[in-house]
Amino acid sequence: MAIEKTIYVGPFIHCESLTELDIAVNGMIGVGEDGKIAFVLRDVEGRQIPAQAGWEQAKVVRTPEYGFFFPGFIDTHIHASQYPNAGVFGKSTLLDWLNTYTFPLESSFSDLEKAARIYNRVVARTLSHGTTMACYYATVHVPATNLLADVCQSKGQRAFVGRVCMDRMSPDYYRDESVESAVTATRQCIDHIRKIDPEFDLVTPIITPRFAPSCTDETLKALGDLHHETGVPCQTHVSENKAECQLVKDLFPHSLSYTHVYDEAGLLTPKTILAHAVHLTKDERALIKQRQAKISHCPASNTALTSGTAKVRTMLDEGLTVGLGTDVSGGYTSSLLAEAREAIFVSRHVAMTDGDDAKLSVEEALYLATRGGAKVVGLEDRIGGFEVGKDWDAQMVSLSNVGDAMHLDQEAGLVEVFGGESWDDKVAKWVYTGDDRNTQAVWVKGKLVHQRAGFKP
Amino acid sequence: MAIEKTIYVGPFIHCESLTELDIAVNGMIGVGEDGKIAFVLRDVEGRQIPAQAGWEQAKVVRTPEYGFFFPGFIDTHIHASQYPNAGVFGKSTLLDWLNTYTFPLESSFSDLEKAARIYNRVVARTLSHGTTMACYYATVHVPATNLLADVCQSKGQRAFVGRVCMDRMSPDYYRDESVESAVTATRQCIDHIRKIDPEFDLVTPIITPRFAPSCTDETLKALGDLHHETGVPCQTHVSENKAECQLVKDLFPHSLSYTHVYDEAGLLTPKTILAHAVHLTKDERALIKQRQAKISHCPASNTALTSGTAKVRTMLDEGLTVGLGTDVSGGYTSSLLAEAREAIFVSRHVAMTDGDDAKLSVEEALYLATRGGAKVVGLEDRIGGFEVGKDWDAQMVSLSNVGDAMHLDQEAGLVEVFGGESWDDKVAKWVYTGDDRNTQAVWVKGKLVHQRAGFKP
Numbered sequence: 001m002a003i004e005k006t007i008y009v010g011p012f013i014h015c016e017s018l019t020e021l022d023i024a025v026n027g028m029i030g031v032g033e034d035g036k037i038a039f040v041l042r043d044v045e046g047r048q049i050p051a052q053a054g055w056e057q058a059k060v061v062r063t064p065e066y067g068f069f070f071p072g073f074i075d076t077h078i079h080a081s082q083y084p085n086a087g088v089f090g091k092s093t094l095l096d097w098l099n100t101y102t103f104p105l106e107s108s109f110s111d112l113e114k115a116a117r118i119y120n121r122v123v124a125r126t127l128s129h130g131t132t133m134a135c136y137y138a139t140v141h142v143p144a145t146n147l148l149a150d151v152c153q154s155k156g157q158r159a160f161v162g163r164v165c166m167d168r169m170s171p172d173y174y175r176d177e178s179v180e181s182a183v184t185a186t187r188q189c190i191d192h193i194r195k196i197d198p199e200f201d202l203v204t205p206i207i208t209p210r211f212a213p214s215c216t217d218e219t220l221k222a223l224g225d226l227h228h229e230t231g232v233p234c235q236t237h238v239s240e241n242k243a244e245c246q247l248v249k250d251l252f253p254h255s256l257s258y259t260h261v262y263d264e265a266g267l268l269t270p271k272t273i274l275a276h277a278v279h280l281t282k283d284e285r286a287l288i289k290q291r292q293a294k295i296s297h298c299p300a301s302n303t304a305l306t307s308g309t310a311k312v313r314t315m316l317d318e319g320l321t322v323g324l325g326t327d328v329s330g331g332y333t334s335s336l337l338a339e340a341r342e343a344i345f346v347s348r349h350v351a352m353t354d355g356d357d358a359k360l361s362v363e364e365a366l367y368l369a370t371r372g373g374a375k376v377v378g379l380e381d382r383i384g385g386f387e388v389g390k391d392w393d394a395q396m397v398s399l400s401n402v403g404d405a406m407h408l409d410q411e412a413g414l415v416e417v418f419g420g421e422s423w424d425d426k427v428a429k430w431v432y433t434g435d436d437r438n439t440q441a442v443w444v445k446g447k448l449v450h451q452r453a454g455f456k457p
Numbered sequence: 458m459a460i461e462k463t464i465y466v467g468p469f470i471h472c473e474s475l476t477e478l479d480i481a482v483n484g485m486i487g488v489g490e491d492g493k494i495a496f497v498l499r500d501v502e503g504r505q506i507p508a509q510a511g512w513e514q515a516k517v518v519r520t521p522e523y524g525f526f527f528p529g530f531i532d533t534h535i536h537a538s539q540y541p542n543a544g545v546f547g548k549s550t551l552l553d554w555l556n557t558y559t560f561p562l563e564s565s566f567s568d569l570e571k572a573a574r575i576y577n578r579v580v581a582r583t584l585s586h587g588t589t590m591a592c593y594y595a596t597v598h599v600p601a602t603n604l605l606a607d608v609c610q611s612k613g614q615r616a617f618v619g620r621v622c623m624d625r626m627s628p629d630y631y632r633d634e635s636v637e638s639a640v641t642a643t644r645q646c647i648d649h650i651r652k653i654d655p656e657f658d659l660v661t662p663i664i665t666p667r668f669a670p671s672c673t674d675e676t677l678k679a680l681g682d683l684h685h686e687t688g689v690p691c692q693t694h695v696s697e698n699k700a701e702c703q704l705v706k707d708l709f710p711h712s713l714s715y716t717h718v719y720d721e722a723g724l725l726t727p728k729t730i731l732a733h734a735v736h737l738t739k740d741e742r743a744l745i746k747q748r749q750a751k752i753s754h755c756p757a758s759n760t761a762l763t764s765g766t767a768k769v770r771t772m773l774d775e776g777l778t779v780g781l782g783t784d785v786s787g788g789y790t791s792s793l794l795a796e797a798r799e800a801i802f803v804s805r806h807v808a809m810t811d812g813d814d815a816k817l818s819v820e821e822a823l824y825l826a827t828r829g830g831a832k833v834v835g836l837e838d839r840i841g842g843f844e845v846g847k848d849w850d851a852q853m854v855s856l857s858n859v860g861d862a863m864h865l866d867q868e869a870g871l872v873e874v875f876g877g878e879s880w881d882d883k884v885a886k887w888v889y890t891g892d893d894r895n896t897q898a899v900w901v902k903g904k905l906v907h908q909r910a911g912f913k914p
Contacts, residue, residue: 084875087889088882091816117859121873124865306805306816332798332889335871341789348763349806359548359763402574408581410893410909411868414792416578418541425545432544432789435892436867452867 003035003446007049008394010063013427014071014385015367018316023423029069030055031392035446040386064398064440066417066426071385072132072393072442073336074373076296077235077275077325079137080148081106081115083122085329093305094241097330099171106139106164107174115144119151122334126157127450129335130395130439133158135235135273135296135325135377137208140164140176142185146192149203153196156449158393160377162208162235163189165223168216169251179218183226190232202445204232206273211237212248212261224266233271233378235296236262239284240276241307259284268293273376275325276301277315278308285318294376295322297368299346300339301330309350312343312368313358323373324365337434340365344431362428392446395439396455399426411454413437460492460903464506465851467520470884471528471842472824475773480880486526487512488849492903497843521855521897523874523883528842529589529850529899530793531830533753534692534732534782536594537605538563538572540579542786550762551698554787556628563596563621564631572601576608579791583614584907586792587852587896590615592692592730592753592782592834594665597621597633599642603649609660610653613906615850617834619665619692620646622680625673626708636675640683647689659902661689663730668694669718670704681723690728690835692753693719696741697733698764716741725750730833732782733758734772735765742775751833752779754825756803757796758787766807769800769825770815780830781822794891797822801888819885849903852896853912856883868911870894 008029016022028041030052044050049060063069085101092100109115126134136152136159138145145163152159163186167176176182190205197203207227209215215223227234239245239258248258255261259280262268270292277295280288288295297310315322324339325331333339340362347360360368374384383393400412402419414433417426430438442450465486473479485498487509501507506517520526542558549557566572583591593609593616595602602620609616620643624633633639647662654660664684666672672680684691696702696715705715712718716737719725727749734752737745745752754767772779782788783796790796797819804817817825831841840850857869859876871890874883887895899907 084873086873087886088878090885091813091818118875120863121859121865124863125871125873128865128867303802303805306808306813308809309806345760345802348760349766351763352765356548356763361548402578406577406581408578408585410585414582414893416541416543416582418575421545428547429544436871 003031003033005033005055005058006031006446007055007058007060008069009049009060011068012386013068015363015371018367019361019363021363021366021424021427025423027069029386030058031446035392037386037388037390037392040388063396066399066401067440068397069394070397071370071383072395072444073130073369074323074377074384075126075131075134075326075336076273076323076373076376077298078126078134078328078334080119080122081109081137081139082329083118083334086334087332089304089329094244094307097305103171103174109139109141109144112143112147115141115147119148123151123155123157126334127155127442128436128439129337130442131157131336132393132395132442132444133373133377133383135160135206137162137164137235140166140174140185142188145189149193149196152203156202156444156447158202158444160204160206160233160235161189161193162206164208164210165219166210166214167219168214170214176219179216179222182219183222186223186226190230207232207234209236209267212258213244213251217265220261220265220267227269227271228266233273234267234269235273235275236267238262238274238277239279240302241305242279245279257281257284259287263287263291271378275327276307276310278302278310285315285320289319295320296325296376297322297343298325298327298331299342300333301327303342303346304332305330309346311350312347312360313350321372321375322368323376324368335436336369337431340369340431343368362431365431392443394443396441397430397438398440399430399438411437460488460490462490462512462515463488463903464512464515464517465526466506466517468525469843470525472820472828475824476818476820478820478823478881478884482880484526486843487515488903492849494843494845494847494849497845520853523856523858524897525854526851527854528827528840529852529901530587530826531780531834531841532583532588532591532783532793533730533780533830533833534755535583535591535785535791537576537579538566538594538596539786540575540791543791544789546761546786551701551764554762560628560631566596566598566601569600569604572598572604576605580608580612580614583791584612584899585893585896586794587899588614588793589850589852589899589901590830590834590840592617592663594619594621594692597623597631597642599645602646606646606650606653606660613659613901613904615659615901617661617663617690617692618646618650619663621665621667622676623667623671624676625671627671633676636673636679639676640679643680643683647687664689664691666693666724669715670701670708674722677718677722677724684726684728685723690730691724691726692730692732693724695719695731695734696736697759698762699736702736714738714741716744720744720748728835732784733764733767735759735767742772742777746776752777753782753833754779754800755782755784755788756799757790758784760799760803761789762787766803768807769804769817770807778829778832779825780833781825792893793826794888797826797888800825819888822888849900851900853898854887854895855897856887856895868894
């Protein structure tokens with residue numbers, strides 16, 4: 001598992017703050033055998049490697065022209081099991097979407113061979129998009145969920161892996177039989193991951209009540225107890241769709257709000273990730289802030305299923321912690337770059353009614369995809385940016401130089417640099433017209449976990 | 458220029474109506490030496506070519522597994538000259554966007570070498586996205602506009618090519634000097650195209666007043682006269698942004714509406730393409746319908762520049778003719794497939810306030826991108842679908858078969874077929890997760906105008 005000491009030479013870009021990028025055009029980052037950043041140099045002239053004691057023999061990885069290093073993306077909400085349905089949802093909305101498309105697919109993960117095929121695929125694919133960490137929902141099946149954890153570990157992707165709990169309003173063919181079985185199954189998944197990754201260094205189990213309507217009070221409370229007993233994080237959905245919000249009101253008549261349902265069960269803590277948060281009231285946002293729970297913003301899914309537009313600017317202004325989630329397959333894309341674009345676009349729809357202040361910039365969307373996500377998963381000290389001591393969770397991005405080339409090189413992707421663009425323009429072009437073809441290589445904890453055909457490390 | 462008689466064997470899909478796809482799984486289409494469809498067979502067993510008198514020696518092009526033929530896309534509104542700015546617009550809205558990003562770039566097309574580089578690029582790129590026809594805005598420069606026409610002809614893309622007219626509210630460094638010079642320059646471009654393509658068979662000139670605010674009454678009227686004198690089509694923008702609408706009110710106090718400005722100038726006819734149409738009143742829509750003018754819907758641009766959401770369902774219900782436009786570079790993408798996705802997503806934002814009926818389906822978005830576009834450009838008898846006598850303007854799409862492959866083939870694109878998907882599902886996957894990697898080959902009038910590396914015709 002030892003990493004070769006490596007110096008990454010070339011421009012690096014990461015988020016300085018919510019609104020500002022730090023663009024170091026003549027950068028150099030040394031990564032040690034522990035996979036951590038040992039030094040960061042910003043103004044290295046002529047890209048010549050200055051003498052660093054102990055680094056004379058280090059391997060060197062250089063960016064190509066118009067290339068740069070960028071922190072790996074953090075997908076704070078993705079249903080790994082729903083990946084084969086990406087793009088298939090018709091005109092459905094949340095509750096009928098679950099019954100028509102989602103439950104039938106998820107239930108088929110009793111077939112381990114099928115699960116292996118899909119999970120290998122989704123981990124490889126998200127890595128190719130530069131996703132170095134993902135918060136996965138699996139299914140109710142223990143063996144398949146454990147297999148997903150194994151796949152993440154073997155492919156080297158940082159992950160939270162959650163076995164889904166649901167003992168109410170779920171189809172007969174796909175549900176937990178009892179409170180006890182939901183808890184027992186969750187414990188089995190925690191135990192498995194503890195076996196393969198005792199320190200939860202790369203893969204961490206996450207307690208995953210599907211969402212309030214599909215869990216009885218008792219199950220929510222039992223999972224809350226488990227959350228406090230084990231200290232492992234927790235993820236669920238909140239306030240995605242109006243019909244769902246009404247359903248929660250009906251099912252939990254004694255709770256003040258959807259958010260209170262989780263709070264009362266002990267499931268609203270600094271280690272809780274709440275996906276969607278589209279229709280939260282001011283009081284709910286205040287409670288979430290007080291409990292220091294985190295928000296996963298899923299714009300593509302919220303639009304696709306006509307759930308609504310989450311008010312990201314409001315949440316940020318009120319001090320909530322927000323990251324991005326692809327929410328495959330409510331969301332059609334497994335790319336967090338595409339999701340950043342969707343976040344920007346949805347913010348413009350919010351701006352059409354709430355005013356210009358709602359608009360998210362390219363820089364802000366990239367912040368949500370990296371630093372924001374790191375805070376959502378509670379790993380802001382380890383990932384999300386390039387500082388000494390942080391893990392090297394990074395991607396090397398390369399943009400095509402049009403130059404005088406008349407020949408279209410489709411393998412180089414769709415971003416075209418004509419020359420004369422500022423670095424800000426180049427980053428904007430990447431966000432709007434980039435795709436996996438621009439991500440040449442991806443590292444997690446210093447280890448190369450993905451490379452494009454033709455990339456020479 | 459002779460085309461080899463060819464039989465295209467494999468599934469073909471085109472739009473039967475606004476809401477329905479015609480999916481012929483065992484299809485076969487014969488295309489003659491004139492580039493026109495000579496026969497269409499739907500149920501050819503075992504993909505064996507039945508005896509067709511006179512077709513024994515024809516070349517055969519077969520789809521790969523999960524491949525299909527689809528009509529070429531028709532981009533009814535794209536600024537070829539703005540292509541280098543795709544993705545670069547910050548938080549601007551229309552009027553400041555023009556001054557900050559657009560006019561400086563467009564004015565640089567006095568440099569023919571630069572124009573050649575960009576125009577070659579944009580035509581090659583849009584062809585690679587399956588765009589067999591585009592309605593281009595060029596710039597005010599006659600030589601560069603003529604060069605764009607030459608590029609379209611040499612690369613074989615069907616196009617309307619428009620020299621932009623603007624003699625008011627335009628920067629000193631980039632404008633028409635007078636009414637006469639605007640008309641003379643437009644005539645020069647019409648004459649050039651008449652020289653290279655006398656029947657306007659592939660490339661057609663189009664009269665292009667930028668938009669009402671940048672043209673004096675006199676120029677609009679003179680261009681209206683030219684439109685009637687020459688019979689060539691006309692394109693402009695209408696009602697894109699609220700500040701722009703107010704500006705038109707101020708500049709044309711005697712006109713009943715933005716749409717009336719064009720009507721009074723003789724520029725609202727069956728051969729007029731109006732881009733955006735975001736804030737039209739009911740009376741304006743009625744006038745457009747009466748005059749049989751056409752609408753180019755540009756959802757990506759309307760969202761990017763926070764212009765608003767065009768009410769496509771309303772326009773369709775009222776009997777207007779609607780196609781899609783990428784509106785590069787207000788729109789970030791030059792792909793009409795991506796634009797179809799944006800149309801679907803914007804329709805969901807409309808649905809959030811106006812109700813579910815506003816939602817566009819995958820089928821409807823594809824209709825707008827093909828048959829709808831064909832009607833917008835007045836070529837519905839020649840392109841947009843696969844019927845005998847129509848031109849073979851088509852693309853061959855190929856989706857990846859995941860099969861048991863653990864290896865990720867990024868060159869095959871992002872669409873993944875796991876097996877068991879219906880054809881409708883496969884088409885939805887293409888629309889939501891497809892890109893130029895799925896378009897293996899593109900033909901216009903029977904001629905191969907683009908092929909992916911590795912495609913064997």
